[in-house]
Amino acid sequence: MPKSFVLVINSGSSSLKFAVIDSSTGEEVISGLGECFGLAEAVISWKHQGTKTQHEIKAKDNHHEYAIEQIVTLIESLGHSKQLVAVGHRIVHGGEKFTSTVRIDDKVLAEIDALSSLAPLHNPAGVKGIKAALNAFPSLPQFAVFDTAFHQSMPDKAFTYGIPQQLYKEHGIRRYGFHGTSHYYVSREAAKMLSQTVEESNIISVHLGNGASVCAVSAGRSVDTSMGFTPLAGLMMGTRCGDLDSGIIEFLIKKGWSQESVFETLNKKSGFLGVSELTSDARGILEAMEEGHKGAKLAFDVFTYRVAKYIAAYLVPLDKLDAIVFTGGIGENALPIRSEIIKNLKLLGFVEDAVANQAARFGQSGIIAKSELLGAVAMVIPTNEEYVIAKQSVELL
Structure with missing residues (x-):
């Protein structure tokens, strides 16, 4: 059975974590980090089969795009490009709009960007990572997985603050919660252990x-x-x-x-x-x-x-x-x-x-x-x- 690899991207304002994951086993084939974006000391490093490699990011700006270009070159050089079936993006805030993983299209991208007021440090960086990946992998389906999505099952009594309801209705002020993918994963693994x-x-x-x-x-x-x-x-x-x-x-x-x-x-x-x-x-x-x-x-x-x-x-x-x-x-x-x-x-x-x-x-x-x-x-x-x-x-x- 051919392997199905997914490139997972977690884009921050000044960094970009990535990993190529075997979707059937969870094995990390490659993992890496681009950091210090916006600074002269910007670098990208990765680990493959126990060996760590680091390169300077020489571009003056657009460090997210440069980092993803390096990831493309890396994946191709290791012969994994044909096994890559999708790109998955970790997005911090999905508001009440996104309750599960979604395939990214222009409408989804615009909605993630529109939620930036709820996560001004994180969602704009996520959008930047998505746009760079769409340019680098135009033929691959890309998906957004939201930190907040797992918590959208909370009942009203758990997510409602003791403030005027007008603030919730007009501005979406409520409990959202984060670390959703982690809580989702370990709760499933715990059930197996039990x-x-x-x-x-x-x-x-x-x-x-x-x-x-x-x-x-x-x-x-x-x-x-x-x-x-x-x-x-x-x-x-x-x-x-x-x-x-x-x-x-x-x-x-x-x-x-x-x-x-x-x-x-x-x-x-x-x-x-x-x-x-x-x-x-x-x-x-x-x-x-x-x-x-x-x-x-x-x-x-x-x-x-x-x-x-x-x-x-x-x-x-x-x-x-x-x-x-x-x-x-x-x-x-x-x-x-x-x-x-x-x-x-x-x-x-x-x-x-x-x-x-x-x-x-x-x-x-x-x-x-x-x-x-x-x-x-x-x-x-x-x-x-x-x-x-x-x-x-x-x-x-």
């Missing part, structure tokens, strides 16, 4: 990385999630504050802060970085904490406490709980963080298996704790968002 159908499983998915969110998944459908109108809400993250009394914004502006400086602080100078006054990287937090750094310990405590609180809260929308699933860079690898979160869930009966928790790292799945009280487990499952994008693109073919 020997259940997706329809009979109840999962709390905990995606912990530089961005972090929790999602309650009932019968395979998102019923609540911690991120909101923007990715700023919910858990404390690497540089984002998470949930915050909105009155603080008014307070700071009255103190003379500009609107830009307030949101620059909340998005880029808060979280691990702001609380620890040290670093936004969880690995740096853990290392400094071991050395007795008080700011790092406080950041660790705030983060793990908030995650546990959200997990406990998300028992409310579920009829029962089968599993808590840790995923994302921190969720998959940071042993002390998982241990502390489980410790904070002692009232729910969770008891850590220290040996299993130690083993479930660096790409390894496993059950790391159990609750006899709830008849549930905590497990680790490495996420694979690129595989979701590739698989859903091929399914639509």
